[in-house]
Amino acid sequence: MKTHDTGRRQALGCLSAWSGAAVVWTLSGGIPVALGATHTATPQAGAKGALTFVQISDTHIGFNKAANPDVVGSLRHAIADINALPVAPAFAVHTGDVSHLSRADEFGRAKEIFQELHVDRIHTVPGEHDAIDDGIAGYLKYFDHDGKGRGWYSFNQGGVHFVGLTNVLNFKAGTMAALGDDQLAWLKKDLAGVSHSTPIVVLAHIPLWTIWEPWGWGTADSDQALALLRPYGSVTVLNGHIHQVLQKVEGHVSLHTAMSLAYPLPAPGQEGIGEPGPVTVPAGELGKLLGTRQLNLVRGQRELAMVDRPLDR
Structure with missing residues (x-):
């Protein structure tokens, strides 16, 4: 992808900022559990054979506007919380x-x-902000895993x-981006050698289900x-991209979006908003809106047990 859309660059550069929270995940016996970064780990997180890792999203390094200079x-606040966890994550x-x-x-x-x-390391996938002008060529110079x-x-x-998937190469505001035939063919080949009993964790920036098509909040070929x-x-x-926590469960597949570490976006389809932009809040209210969530995802069950914990409570 090659674009010289100056207006898009300027629009992305003017977004207001907000601080968010990281998510800590642990897998034990094929059961993923999400723990808030400031939440004390449960016994399961430290159980023998458990794999604990952290998720962060939408850091937008380079933003320097007044809402969050x-x-x-x-x-670094999120990193400090992660480093203070009683059970050290294996990776991020x-x-x-x-x-x-x-x-x-x-x-x-x-x-x-x-x-x-x-x-030990951080595994990343690119977002649309990582794919301006030269696609993901610049991103890959630093994060070619x-x-x-x-x-x-x-x-x-x-x-x-x-x-780790990439669904931002053909990103255009207001339209649904896609994975593309080459990547889908690769995914089919990659999964062919994986036992159906093996737990799978998929990383992708834009949600792999359609949240709000008019805003491009979904992936055209996610089905x-x-x-x-x-x-x-x-x-x-x-997933990231929408800067808020939403989830969907379809059989054994659970899909989750994450909070941003930069700024919030409006709720999907919020009335009066033609194109999603940053939501600013009074500084004193930020801690009440930032938070952590513990999720217990049990293979074969549709319902998720959740506990939300704001940072200021």
């Missing part, structure tokens, strides 16, 4: 929009700060198969990807 500080995942305007200095700064996390020069990859850890995933007994899909 210190997005680096917001990220970042579900897109690492940078604000996909500039080399923003990617470099982000990678430098990520090294402050007390984890398998050295193959593409935005999708997979890895195995702790008995879990992880898949094809989900069809490949449905035979597996436990599938957890982690």
Whole structure:
């Protein structure tokens, strides 16, 4: 993808900022559990054989407007919470929009700060803010996880198969982006060697279900990807992009969006909003709106047991 849309760059650069929270995930016996970054780990998180990792999203490094001139500080606050967890996570995942305007200095700064996390490594997927002007070429100079020069990859850890997808290459405001035929073919081949009893965790920036089509909050060919995933007994899909927590469960597939570490966006389809923009709140109210969520996802059950905990409570 190649674009010189100056108006889009300026529009992305003018977004207001907000600070959010990280999400901590643990998998034990194929059962993923999400723990808020400031929540004391449950016994299951430290159980023998459990795999604990953290999720952050939408850090937008490079943003410097008045609503939050210190997005680096917001990220470091989340990192401090993660590093203070009683059960150290094995690694971190970042579900897109690492940078604000996909500039080399923003990617470099982000990678430098990520090294402050007390984890072995961080696995990322690109967001649309990471794909301005030259597609994801600039992003891949810093975050090419398998050295193959593409935005999708997979890895195995702790008995879990992880898949990182890219669904922002053809991003255009107000339209549905897509994974594309090449990536879907790769996904089919990648999953072919994975046992149906193996837990699957999928990372992608834009949600893999249609939340609000007029805003482009969905992936046009997500049904094809989900069809490949449905035979597996436990599938957890982690997304960012919409800067708020929503979830959907379809059989053994659970899909979750995450809060941003930069700014909130309006609720899907909010009346009077033609195109989603940042929601600003009084500084004293931020802590009441930031929070953590514990989710217990049990393979084969449709209902999720949830506990939400605001940071200021």
